[in-house]
């Protein structure tokens with residue numbers, strides 16, 4: 001009887017941990033449902049950044065990001081994602097490493113590449129959005145012909 005209680009307690013604890021992990025993973029994940037543009041880039045330093053963009057009426061209405069990098073990497077990718085909000089694709093093209101650095105108040109010289117990686121990730125997410133947009137327009141034209 002004691003063994004059954006131990007096994008049952010273990011199963012309940014294990015199930016609780018799995019459910020808690022799933023909840024945390026679901027709510028803390030960088031990707032929101034169906035981003036219009038997304039990118040994941042690993043820089044030469046080995047750090048990876050992700051940016052997700054959601055557009056409405058030609059402007060970014062929501063953005064999200066993630067990195068496994070250091071604090072500077074995190075600050076840069078968050079800045080890039082924040083700076084994209086409310087902007088058109090043309091305006092996003094103007095967001096470069098220097099503007100990201102300015103936004104966060106500067107970087108140590110040995111971490112300037114963090115801003116560059118954030119710029120590249122943001123521009124790749126924009127490129128993904130534009131590719132999908134062009135593809136969907138081509139499909140619409142095919143169906144109307």
Ligand code: FES
Nearest residue numbers: 045047069073114
């Ligand atoms: Fe790798 Fe910042 S240290 S991106």
